[in-house]
Amino acid sequence: MRVDADDFARPCSCGREHHIDVREIVIESGAIGKLEKEMSDGDLKEYISPLLICDTNSYKATEELMEDIYDRCQVLILDAEGLEADERAVEIVENYMEEDIDLVLAVGAGTIHDLSRFVAHQYRIPFVSVPTAASSDGFTSTVADMTWNGVKKVFQASAPLFVFADTDIFAEAPARLTAAGVSDILGKYIALADWKIASILMNEYYCTEVVNLETKAIRTVKDNLKEIAAGEKDACEKLMYALILSGLAMQMTGNSRPASGAEHHMVHLWDMEVVNGHLNALHGEKVSAATMLVLLEYKKLADAIRRGTCRVHAFADGDRELLQETFGRKGILGALEKENTPELLDDVSIETLSGALPEILKIIDFLPAVTDMQEMMSIVGCISRVRDIGLPGKAIEESLRLAPYTRRRLSLLRLRKMLTY
Ligand SMILES: [Zn+2]
Ligand SMILES: [Zn+2]
Structure with a gap:
């Protein structure tokens, strides 16, 4: 399934012209293959030094299917235990943000995405979303939900350039994560x-x-x-x-x-x-x-x-x-x-x-x-x-x-x- 972002970005009856930053959204079995293709000879080819951010859980869930992608990126695996989108985690990510990093790949669920979009926005570089669980609606949003010095804050951040949601990955996620996604929608x-x-x-x-x-x-x-x-x-x-x-x-x-x-x-x-x-x-x-x-x-x-x-x-x-x-x-x-x-x-x-x-x-x-x-x-x-x-x-x-x-x-x-x- 492809979601054409252009469908939503047009003059609207509310008087505004809505702006959508995401170029392409792919939700299907084999979406990772499409990501590989984009990186090899598509729109993502120009980025030569990508940083892939994941956590210990999402790494385990994707290491086989995404082997080639891990090989071509610098990889930061955060400890999933107690991981939060807060100033401590941002500091760890920033330590990996070498000067030549020109693209961030977020491979994970909500927290990994909040961190990635926040840091990508700070460094003015694009990010690509690879959701590993249908657990929240933060993948395509432009705001990062962060906890900053103990206070919950919503920061303006970047929307992903592309979303590659591979059914073979997210449909295999623990049922608890999928239920959490349903909950987020029912709210x-x-x-x-x-x-x-x-x-x-x-x-x-x-x-x-x-x-x-x-x-x-x-x-x-x-x-x-x-x-x-x-x-x-x-x-x-x-x-x-x-x-x-x-x-x-x-x-x-x-x-x-x-x-x-x-x-x-x-x-x-x-x-x-x-x-x-x-x-x-x-x-x-x-x-x-x-x-x-x-x-x-x-x-x-x-x-x-x-x-x-x-x-x-x-x-x-x-x-x-x-x-x-x-x-x-x-x-x-x-x-x-x-x-x-x-x-x-x-x-x-x-x-x-x-x-x-x-x-x-x-x-x-x-x-x-x-x-x-x-x-x-x-x-x-x-x-x-x-x-x-x-x-x-x-x-x-x-x-x-x-x-x-x-x-x-x-x-x-x-x-x-x-x-x-
Ligand atoms: Zn409108
Ligand atoms: Zn929510």
């Missing part, structure tokens, strides 16, 4: 609802074409859950396609808005470890656990709106003490305050929010019911309970309160601070 229900609500309340930029693309990604996964769970190659290819579409949606807007709402903000919070210790879980696993928490809360809110018991008031700023206790204790309150100044909710008036409640209700009703979401997740073996990612139950309430502060972006979870129900 988009919340992300799209939050985006729509922000466009209504704050007139935030919104593009229906991008929304359609993200919706297509959700539908592709939803329609193939059983087959994905069975590990059918065709279905795994569709999951990879959905993840790539989601990444392209982010490229089209130039930020993560279409793919990241309150559920991802909560994951950012957990990654900062201010209400919890280190969670031994994959990104997607945290996304599905957060998606369930946020969905439950949104449905509760919908019921209150329907019953007429949802009251709108001014933002009360009642989280000062908790912020001090959590972010303050970790010494990152300053960075958080910077992110949240001026307060986003100052731009939402009581009248506007009151007037928008019926529309917000419609948007929440459009989300899957909690039981349906649980059912979708269980088919593939996604994690849906916070205790399965190691989060203590007492951290749930704090997570709901603090998650919105990790990102200066309006979500319904943030609007809760103006609502009593």
Whole structure:
């Protein structure tokens, strides 16, 4: 399957001309052969000193199939144990960035891609993506999710020049990674609802074409859950396609808005470890656990709106003490305050929010019911309970309160601070 990036880069009904940097995306059995060909006598031939970045797991999964490619690159194998996209790992990669390196090949899953795109962007050189698992939607995005001095930060970075997703590699990845990819996509229900609500309340930029693309990604996964769970190659290819579409949606807007709402903000919070210790879980696993928490809360809110018991008031700023206790204790309150100044909710008036409640209700009703979401997740073996990612139950309430502060972006979870129900 080839995804023609040109299909998405054209003048759009939203008034923008969307920009796509990826030249070509190949998702099929034998994609590695195509990469070899590009390197031997195609568009990648001009790069004479490529650095291949992988980790101990992705190396093991690809060393045979990609033997020729390993032979022609300088290779950096990072220890997969405890590997994070943080300043420590960046330093290791930078030590390998000799002057003549002119191309980065990312061979791995999300973390390897975040590191590669970040470093490639710093050094102003292109990078090529070889996803080894359908585990997250970061392969084609232009932002790198990094943890910097303990704070989760989203950096502008490079999109890959090419993506070569070989089904013979990613369909063989552990089922846990594939389930995490499904989870990352199911989280988009919340992300799209939050985006729509922000466009209504704050007139935030919104593009229906991008929304359609993200919706297509959700539908592709939803329609193939059983087959994905069975590990059918065709279905795994569709999951990879959905993840790539989601990444392209982010490229089209130039930020993560279409793919990241309150559920991802909560994951950012957990990654900062201010209400919890280190969670031994994959990104997607945290996304599905957060998606369930946020969905439950949104449905509760919908019921209150329907019953007429949802009251709108001014933002009360009642989280000062908790912020001090959590972010303050970790010494990152300053960075958080910077992110949240001026307060986003100052731009939402009581009248506007009151007037928008019926529309917000419609948007929440459009989300899957909690039981349906649980059912979708269980088919593939996604994690849906916070205790399965190691989060203590007492951290749930704090997570709901603090998650919105990790990102200066309006979500319904943030609007809760103006609502009593
Ligand atoms: Zn558009
Ligand atoms: Zn994600």
